[in-house]
Amino acid sequence: xxxxxxxxxxxxxxxxxxxxxxxxxxxxxxxxxxxxxxxxxxxxxxxxxxxxxxxxxxxxxxxxxxxxxxxxxxxxxxxxxxxxxxxxxxxxxxxxxxxxxxxxxxxxxxxxxxxxxxxxxxxxxxxxxxxxxxxxxxxxxxxxxxxxxxxxxxxxxxxxxxxxxxxxxxxxxxxxxxxxxxxxxxxxxxxxxxxxxxxxxxxxxxxxxxxxxxxxxxxxxxxxxxxxxxxxxxxxxxxxxxxxxxxxxxxxxxxxxxxxxxxxxxxxxxxxxxxxxxxxxxxxxxxxxxxxxxxxxxxxxxxxxxxxxxxxxxxxxxxxxxxxxxxxxxxxxxxxxxxxxxxxxxxxxxxxxxxxxxxxxxxxxxxxxxxxx
Numbered sequence: 242x243x244x245x246x247x248x249x250x251x252x253x254x255x256x257x258x259x260x261x262x263x264x265x266x267x268x269x270x271x272x273x274x275x276x277x278x279x280x281x282x283x284x285x286x287x288x289x290x291x292x293x294x295x296x297x298x299x300x301x302x303x304x305x306x307x308x309x310x311x312x313x314x315x316x317x318x319x320x321x322x323x324x325x326x327x328x329x330x331x332x333x334x335x336x337x338x339x340x341x342x343x344x345x346x347x348x349x350x351x352x353x354x355x356x357x358x359x360x361x362x363x364x365x366x367x368x369x370x371x372x373x374x375x376x377x378x379x380x381x382x383x384x385x386x387x388x389x390x391x392x393x394x395x396x397x398x399x400x401x402x403x404x405x406x407x408x409x410x411x412x413x414x415x416x417x418x419x420x421x422x423x424x425x426x427x428x429x430x431x432x433x434x435x436x437x438x439x440x441x442x443x444x445x446x447x448x449x450x451x452x453x454x455x456x457x458x459x460x461x462x463x464x465x466x467x468x469x470x471x472x473x474x475x476x477x478x479x480x481x482x483x484x485x486x487x488x489x490x491x492x493x494x495x496x497x498x499x500x501x502x503x504x505x506x507x508x509x510x511x512x513x514x515x516x517x518x519x520x521x522x523x524x525x526x527x528x529x530x531x532x533x534x535x536x537x538x539x540x541x542x543x544x545x546x547x548x549x550x551x552x553x554x555x556x557x558x559x560x561x562x563x564x565x566x567x568x569x570x571x572x573x574x575x576x577x578x579x580x581x582x583x584x585x586x587x588x589x590x591x592x593x594x595x596x597x598x599x600x601x602x603x604x605x606x607x608x609x610x611x612x613x614x
Contacts, residue, residue, distance in 0.1 A: 244311065244360040250300040255282050260301060261310040268350055271406050271563050271580065272522035274529070275336065276607060277346045279495050281315045284335050287488040291316065296320045300332065303365075304357050312349035312357040318372065332604070333376040334367065337591020338487075339478050341488065343529075343566045345583060347386070355385020362389065362587075369589035382581040390585045399584040405577035406562040411553045424574045428548055431541035440509050440540075444549040447504040448521075450596065453497050457505040459491055460516050463532030470535040479530060496520065507546040515542040517550065524560040526550075544571070551575075552582070 249258065255278060270380050291295040297317040304312035315335040320328050335347030347355045358380070364374065379478050380386045382401070387535040391398055403476065410416050435442055447456040461480055468478035480486050496502040501522065508513040515533035519526055528550070554562050564572040566582075 244356060245305045246360055246364040246417055247303050249299070249303065252282075252285055252299050252328075255301075258313070258314070259309070262313055262348075265310055265313065267523065269348070270525070271404070271527075271561060272525040273344055273527055273563065274492075274496065274520040274522070275342050275344050277496075278343070280492060281335050283488060283491050283495065283602075284338075285317075287484050287491070288335075288338055288341075290319075290337075294321065298335075304360060311353055312347055312348050314361060315345075317385040327415070330372040330376070330377055331374040332372050334378045336378065337509075340477070341485060342539075344379055344402070346377065346582070347437065351381050351384045354381055355389055356577070358386035359389050362393070362590065373589055375587040375589075377585045377587060380583040380585055382583055387583050387585070390587065393587060395588045395590060397586045399586050400565050402582045402584065403568050404566045404580045404582060405568075405572045405575075406580060407551075407562050407564060407575050407577040409551070409555050409559055410560055411555070413555055416547065416551070416555070419576065420574070427541075427574075428544060429492070431545040431548075434540050435509065435545070442545065442552065443461060443508045444546075445506040445508055446553060447506065448497065448500070448502060449460070450494070450497055453493060453502070454506070456506065456516070457493050457518075458534055459506070459513055460518060460530075461486060463513070463516050463534060465532070466534055467532045470538070493518075505546060505550050507549060509537060509542070513541075517546060517548040519550070521559075524558070525563060526554045526561070528558045528565050537590075547571070 249255070259278045266272075266276050266278070269276055285299065289299075291297065297319050300316040300318040302314040302316060303310060304314065308575050316332055317335060319333055321331065321333045321522075329431045334345045334347075336342030347354065347357055347361070351417060358377075364495050365372070376399075377386075377390060417428075420428075432442075447453060454557060464480060465478045468476045480489065503521055503526070505517045505519060506513045513534075514537040514538065515531065517531035519527040520529065531546070535548075564577055565574065
C-alpha cells in the first residue's frame, strides 16, 4: 500500500490533527514528550525564528496509510538568510532550540520508520528545486530509515545521539541487587553522609497546577546555580533566555493539565536541595533537565534524588524510566538499554545542493574547532 504524504497548510491546521496525532503518539515506544502535539505546537509558538538571518516557514506534513495517520513530520523550511540571491533553503525538524528538544525527527512507530522515510524522500524529491539541504533527525539505528538514507549518494552523518532506557522490576530491592558493588556503595554513601551530619531528607513530587508555578521557578534557579558552580563539570544553563523559560512554563502548564508533568524535589531539612522535571507517559517516565544547590553537592544530592525517583516510579507501577540522551556515568551505572538516533544531512541532487552540503560541513568544522578545550 502506497503511503500518502500531505502538507498542513498553516499552523492553525494543528488543531484538526491533534486527536489522531495523540493516538499515534500513544503507540510509540520509548515515549518522549517531544513527539506530542502539545510540545510541537508550543515550540512553534515560542521558538520558530523570524529574523533577517533566518526565517522558519511552517512546513509540517502528515503521512497516511489508507486514511490512517501513521506519521507526522514536524518540519519547517528554513531560509538562511531570509532573502537575497545567496539564500539557502533547509528542510529541518522543529527542535533547533538547540537543546530543549532532546530528540526530534519523524514521529512514527520504529517498525514503520523505513517506509515513512522512503515516502518522504520520494515526495520531496519531486520538489528538490525548492530546497538544498534536508536535515534528518531522530533516525533510529535499529530501524529501516537509516538504511534508506544511507543508500542515497549525497548524504552525510552529522551525529549519533544515544538515549538510555531502563526497564524497571517489581521492587527497588530487585533492581538494587543487580547493580555493581561500586554503584551500590556510591548510592549508600549519600544517605550515610546526610544521616551522619544529622540531616533529614524527603521527596516531594509536584503534579498539581496549584503548586506547579513555584516548582518550575525553583527549577530555573537551581538549574542556573548548577551551571555557575565552580570546580565542577561544566553544565550549560539551557534557560538563560526568557523565551526558553516562557516555553517551558507553558509546556508545563499544558502537560500538567493532562496529568503528564511531574517535578521531583529532594528536600533536606525542609529546603529544596535538588530538583528534576519528568514526564509520565503511560507506563514510562521520561527524565528531563535537573538542577541543584551546589552547597549540598558533597552529599551527592542528584544521585540521591535519582534513587528516590526510581523508587517512586517502581512504587507507582512504571515499566520503564528514560534516563534521557547523552552518554555519561550517571546513566550507565544503572545498566540501561541504549537506543541510538542518527542525524543525517541530505542534499538535493542539484549542483547547488551538493555545494551547500560541503559548505555546511565546513561551517560545522569551523564551529567545532572554535570551541576551546
